[in-house]
Amino acid sequence: MIRRPKFWLGVALAIALGVYQVHNVLAYATTSYPNFAGVTTAVALKDVWVVNSTSWDAKVQSYTTNPVRNIGTIGWTWWTFRDTCNGVIIDNWVQPGSVRYGASNHWDVGVDDRDPCGGSYRGWSLGTHDFKEGDSIWRPYLSTDEGI
Amino acid sequence: MSKRKMLFIPILLLVVGLVGISGALVQVSGQQSEPPVGTPQPDLPCSSDAVTAQAVNPDELSLVSRPLPQARGTPQIGDTTAAPATASESLARPASADEQQAILQTVQTLMAQWSDTVLQGSGWLHMVTHHMRDKDRGSSLPNGQAIPLNYISETWYRLDDQGQAVEVIAFMRSEDGEPVQISTFRGNIWRNLTVGEKWDGEPFMPRPDLGFSADAAQAREWGSTLSQQTVTLAGRTALRFTMRDEFGSPLLMEGYAQPVISAERRAYFDARSGALFLLERVLVIADGKERVVERMDPITIEYSVEPPAEVLAFLQQEVTK
Numbered sequence: 001m002i003r004r005p006k007f008w009l010g011v012a013l014a015i016a017l018g019v020y021q022v023h024n025v026l027a028y029a030t031t032s033y034p035n036f037a038g039v040t041t042a043v044a045l046k047d048v049w050v051v052n053s054t055s056w057d058a059k060v061q062s063y064t065t066n067p068v069r070n071i072g073t074i075g076w077t078w079w080t081f082r083d084t085c086n087g088v089i090i091d092n093w094v095q096p097g098s099v100r101y102g103a104s105n106h107w108d109v110g111v112d113d114r115d116p117c118g119g120s121y122r123g124w125s126l127g128t129h130d131f132k133e134g135d136s137i138w139r140p141y142l143s144t145d146e147g148i
Numbered sequence: 149m150s151k152r153k154m155l156f157i158p159i160l161l162l163v164v165g166l167v168g169i170s171g172a173l174v175q176v177s178g179q180q181s182e183p184p185v186g187t188p189q190p191d192l193p194c195s196s197d198a199v200t201a202q203a204v205n206p207d208e209l210s211l212v213s214r215p216l217p218q219a220r221g222t223p224q225i226g227d228t229t230a231a232p233a234t235a236s237e238s239l240a241r242p243a244s245a246d247e248q249q250a251i252l253q254t255v256q257t258l259m260a261q262w263s264d265t266v267l268q269g270s271g272w273l274h275m276v277t278h279h280m281r282d283k284d285r286g287s288s289l290p291n292g293q294a295i296p297l298n299y300i301s302e303t304w305y306r307l308d309d310q311g312q313a314v315e316v317i318a319f320m321r322s323e324d325g326e327p328v329q330i331s332t333f334r335g336n337i338w339r340n341l342t343v344g345e346k347w348d349g350e351p352f353m354p355r356p357d358l359g360f361s362a363d364a365a366q367a368r369e370w371g372s373t374l375s376q377q378t379v380t381l382a383g384r385t386a387l388r389f390t391m392r393d394e395f396g397s398p399l400l401m402e403g404y405a406q407p408v409i410s411a412e413r414r415a416y417f418d419a420r421s422g423a424l425f426l427l428e429r430v431l432v433i434a435d436g437k438e439r440v441v442e443r444m445d446p447i448t449i450e451y452s453v454e455p456p457a458e459v460l461a462f463l464q465q466e467v468t469k
Contacts, residue, residue: 050366050370051370052370052371052372052393053363053366053367053370053372053391053393053411053413054393054408054411054413054429054431055399055401055411081402082287084331084338084340085301085318086303086316086318086331086333086338087316087318087331087332087333087338087339087340088301088318088319088320088329088330088331088340089289089295089329089340089343090295091287091295091402091403092287092288092289092290092295093287093402093403094287094288110402111399111400111401111402112401112402112403113401113402113403113404113429113441115279115281115442116277116279116358116359116360116427116429116442116444117355117358117359118275118277118301118303118354118355118356118358118359119303119305119313119316119318119352119354119355120313120316120333120338120349120352121359145347
């Protein structure tokens with residue numbers, strides 16, 4: 001039995017840092033398509049985070065991995081970020097579709113100001129991703145929201 | 149066990165814990181183990197016919213059940229006829245860490261005092277606020293309807309014994325009182341009845357200060373600075389708290405034509421009751437000019453007043469998506 005306080009302090013620190021990471025890492029949403037077009041894994045990602053009291057950010061990203069591979073078309077057909085206060089949409093920023101050709105990664109970040117809200121205030125990133133390689137097409141809809 | 153081993157085990161646990169948890173999370177979220185490339189660096193039914201409100205003393209809480217603003221003649225942002233706040237005492241230098249903590253404590257004490265007054269256990273809480281925004285460009289709802297920059301927010305919260313909102317009916321109205329959006333929260337599901345969307349939610353604590361004290365509690369983490377002044381606001385003595393953000397490089401936000409270099413969020417509280425008088429947001433443009441981009445006036449806050457039947461009926465409406 002280990003009774004030294006330093007030992008348990010270290011264990012507690014490791015757990016606390018782990019919990020901190022869980023809190024910070026789980027904010028985004030992803031979905032993936034392994035063996036997309038038989039050459040790569042396609043990944044769609046959306047994320048939302050608070051920067052400071054003034055603004056919050058919304059992100060959209062399409063990329064390939066394992067292995068990273070340039071594909072015919074990569075990006076999204078549409079993307080919107082919005083904030084809601086008690087279910088009411090305060091701002092709804094609709095962005096045009098955007099793609100790159102012959103690339104492995106495409107992303108964008110939108111910046112919105114934070115509005116005062118007396119209840120549940122949330123930021124959203126939503127839209128449909130776009131992956132094409134040869135005859136293979138993958139267009140997943142993905143949405144994430146976080147308290148901001 | 150030797151001392152060296154005793155120290156080694158926690159360090160090893162720390163490293164293994166961080167690596168292991170990170171890896172597990174990556175798997176849970178479905179992302180691949182390598183980091184994503186390209187991640188950036190960073191006519192209002194204001195219950196005039198409702199049951200008498202409880203727990204509000206008009207002498208003490210001057211904001212309670214004030215008449216709603218008229219559709220025309222409402223002071224606009226930058227309206228020089230509106231009584232400005234005048235500072236009678238100011239901080240001549242940036243507040244130290246201890247002073248920041250003391251300011252935060254003051255904000256939280258005021259908020260707790262005000263919450264104790266307006267959040268008294270189970271029952272309905274009714275809040276109405278007037279938002280006046282100044283943007284270069286607005287946005288639209290998914291159905292194409294424009295979202296007004298200036299609007300009235302009217303929200304009914306049904307609180308449980310813990311003071312958590314378990315049912316909500318929220319309206320965004322034009323300044324003429326016309327409904328723009330209606331949303332509800334029931335059975336842990338949010339429903340925006342106007343756009344026909346719904347999503348999961350959970351009970352939450354309403355924030356009579358519109359989130360200012362919660363933001364202030366994050367000031368240190370965000371690198372924001374807090375300051376405090378005693379000011380006169382429309383003939384009333386108020387405590388003005390300012391939360392200031394400085395941006396390392398000019399920041400362009402959606403809806404604004406020019407980048408900003410810093411910003412402030414200012415909350416004016418009644419020093420006696422803790423009631424929020426006014427909340428405003430200010431952006432400092434790259435050329436140094438200040439621009440008030442939002443003013444939020446609390447109009448009504450009342451407790452233990454039943455919503456009118458036509459308002460309650462919205463709770464039963466369903467959406468398809």
